[in-house]
């Protein structure tokens with residue numbers, strides 16, 4: 001009878017081999033899997049089975065090899081499978097779904113040249129439709145005569161739209177509402193559709209396109225190959241979408257591998273009072289502590305104008321993006337931002353305003369809040385473009401940092417906002433201001449309702465990011481170092497009155513309408529004139545201008561700051577937490593070499609006079 005082993009005994013040799021066997025097998029399997037992953041990483045676009053003309057196009061775009069989502073999704077799609085894919089923002093999802101559609105059309109055209117719309121790509125916003133349409137043109141650069149594409153988002157007349165569709169484009173890019181309107185009017189036929197793509201699929205439903213989606217589903221033939229993409233595909237949306245469109249889809253949930261493609265996004269959060277976030281933001285941008293293009297998200301449209309006017313007090317130039325601006329203006333601002341003409345965009349991510357308060361319920365699988373679905377009919381203030389959105393999918397190029405001046409109201413909004421930086425393997429910084437519960441409402445002039453739940457939302461964001469192997473680091477700005485600048489911040493805030501904000505808002509709209517409509521033909525004949533119509537022009541005629549705020553006097557500037565600014569290095573000049581016991585501090589309490597400086601002895605009175613720079617001991 002086999003002697004019972006107690007835990008101290010050495011197992012007999014035969015048993016030792018039996019025990020070692022599974023271990024060996026497991027090790028072998030892990031080694032094999034690791035080798036397969038390494039080999040997969042070396043796959044080329046040609047090895048994915050793509051048409052040489054598409055391979056040529058991506059090579060021309062500088063894509064050396066496919067990203068994770070492309071390596072996984074393209075073969076499945078080429079194999080005719082329905083794909084539901086969750087992959088991180090900026091990971092190349094657009095190419096992952098466009099290339100297989102183009103490949104399918106090229107394949108069909110080899111035997112059947114009948115004009116027919118074979119591909120329909122649905123996106124939630126006009127900006128994204130414009131971007132996807134551009135991507136299709138880039139990817140089909142070497143087969144343009146074989147593939148035609150149209151986008152149904154231009155704010156052109158129905159007649160023009162109808163003539164666009166009369167040529168029966170192979171691929172149509174549209175928002176669901178415009179697609180259904182064209183199908184319903186007979187301008188667009190989806191009777192022979194073969195490929196359907198939903199990008200930012202979860203948002204397509206929460207933007208209130210449910211009805212349009214159901215109508216479109218009814219108009220399409222059965223068996224359309226469907227691909228759905230999003231960085232935050234929540235289980236609720238997943239079931240709805242699967243029910244409407246998919247046959248037996250393959251679920252590609254790449255979140256586990258977020259950590260694999262070396263994560264280059266650094267995320268900070270700053271616990272700060274409602275007024276201090278204005279002071280910190282002023283310092284960050286006036287002292288250029290964040291270098292390079294930056295995207296600032298605020299809670300609503302008024303806030304975006306207030307921040308722009310506040311910046312103007314210090315001669316900091318910025319652009320505005322919101323749903324009130326004409327779509328062509330929004331697309332132009334994004335294009336010019338991507339060309340480096342502007343460095344700061346202030347975007348109001350006003351879904352919570354447009355769709356009403358987003359309630360966040362914890363969903364078990366995702367640990368991410370679920371944004372309240374559906375649009376609050378009639379709950380919107382003023383004329384807004386429901387198809388506006390910049391926190392989702394828009395491929396802002398080389399954004400050095402995303403600043404959540406106002407924290408979003410859901411973890412998934414946060415994921416998409418920060419997804420505008422650190423794209424395609426580049427580095428990026430996300431900095432989010434969090435108003436602690438005990439400080440909420442303490443500074444009435446700058447307090448807004450959406451910050452009341454900042455701490456709760458932060459907790460959910462930390463959990464959701466943790467599930468993607470990402471973390472947020474707390475960041476403390478040294479209050480004493482900031483005090484010297486507070487009076488300047490207050491002067492500027494006082495100058496930006498409600499009247500000034502309202503004036504700026506209406507003026508911007510008037511200017512944009514003027515720019516986009518009546519002068520269009522003139523600028524087509526005089527393109528050089530167009531450049532004068534920069535979008536980051538000063539709006540502050542109504543806000544009192546204060547010359548003394550336009551520059552930072554030398555005695556205020558710590559020597560380090562001056563050196564950093566002239567150095568012109570790109571990227572984020574990190575502050576470091578102020579550890580009382582540390583000897584060395586850089587600018588704003590940054591640890592490391594450099595001088596420490598203190599506002600003079602904490603004495604009352606004008607900090608400008610008591611500000612002293614002390615050499616490092």
Ligand SMILES: Nc1ncnc2c1ncn2[C@@H]1O[C@H](COP(=O)(O)OP(=O)(O)OP(=O)(O)O)[C@@H](O)[C@H]1O
Pocket residue numbers: 062063064065066067070088089090091092093094095231392393394395419420423424
């Ligand atoms: N294989 C590749 N190699 C290099 N760059 C790539 C590759 N694929 C895409 N890119 C670039 O990466 C950037 C992000 O791509 P894309 O917009 O498709 O990401 P995404 O996953 O759709 O992002 P989001 O979640 O914000 O929609 C783009 O500038 C694109 O040109």
